[in-house]
Amino acid sequence: MTPQQQFEAQLGTLIDKLTLLSKAQLEAQLNGYKAAEVHTIQYIGDHPTANVTQIAKAQYVTRGAVSKMTQRLMKRGLIQRYQKPDNKKALYFRLTPAGEKIYQIHAQLSRGFQQRDQSVFENVAPAEIQATLAFLEHYNQHLTQEITKRGLEK
Amino acid sequence: MTPQQQFEAQLGTLIDKLTLLSKAQLEAQLNGYKAAEVHTIQYIGDHPTANVTQIAKAQYVTRGAVSKMTQRLMKRGLIQRYQKPDNKKALYFRLTPAGEKIYQIHAQLSRGFQQRDQSVFENVAPAEIQATLAFLEHYNQHLTQEITKRGLEK
DNA sequence: ATTTTTTTGTTGACAAAGAAACAAAAACAG
DNA sequence: CTGTTTTTGTTTCTTTGTCAACAAAAAAAT
Secondary structure (H helix, E strand, O other): OOHHHHHHHHHHHHHHHHHHHHHHHHHHHOOOOOHHHHHHHHHHHHOOOOEHHHHHHHHOOOHHHHHHHHHHHHHOOOEEEEEEOOEEEEEEEEEOHHHHHHHHHHHHHHHHHHHHHHHHHHHOOHHHHHHHHHHHHHHHHHHHHHHHHOOOOO | OOHHHHHHHHHHHHHHHHHHHHHHHHHHHOOOOOHHHHHHHHHHHHOOOOEHHHHHHHHOOOHHHHHHHHHHHHHOOOEEEEOOOOOOOOOEEEEOHHHHHHHHHHHHHHHHHHHHHHHHHHHOOHHHHHHHHHHHHHHHHHHHHHHHHOOOOO
């Protein structure tokens, strides 16, 4: 197995495991709210001046998906829509108090995830972590080039 | 930003970029076949003795999803269902010649992805790669423990 | 200033996946 | 063996997302 193949394999299982763990936690704590809903609430909470298109790009989904999701969240009273006086087309969103509550619970869960894995970052040699970060950066740079080369950027 | 937060951020964009690139490639080359279909064909090709439950566990989806997908692939003549004489319940699958063709195209594409990123693994210091692999292993070990602790294993 | 092009958001038809309820078969317990 | 429990796969309903066609508004071109 080449290092490249090893990397792919390790990355694959890592993602699977992180997904498994966070999904279970989210479901347990945010009963009644779906993962995609919470995800959008979190993004709007962090970016209260983002319009539909920007939310879509950031979450790697289509504008249609965001349009439907924001309508659903409005119906459930979790977000509010607003516009700026100088533009009748772009739509922006902010959290209602009810949405804010979800946002806070999610933020707390995120802190929990971080604490859960903190020991790994504390007990591994700092050089190993630094090398990993450097490598991921290198890989990301390469992929950015490839994306540009193919004209696939968002 | 703590190293842990940096890691999360780098990992997030890495995954987004890899997804973007491979999706575009798959769609371009395997026109008419969805990513999920190809994924299942590939798994069946590699594991011709896996039943529905095993396919589901390996791909982190529900048995229902696999049930539907295999039915679809059968209708399209890409896979065949078979049973073992001593068990009337478990279902197994193998590729038809048409499915084999998809499998081969996918395999070729995978080699293409590998070549696309090969330069990263060639031009980065071996020590950096080794440290990265070591770190991912450490992280994976930790997550395995956490999954076991919570009784979430597949 | 008017026309053309691009951006922005929505909609409807459809595809993929999850969850829960279910039936059939297999495994197990006594 | 017989009855109970577990495993296996399917089905229905719901959630989430894509895609493509569309209308309205904004931006760019001339």
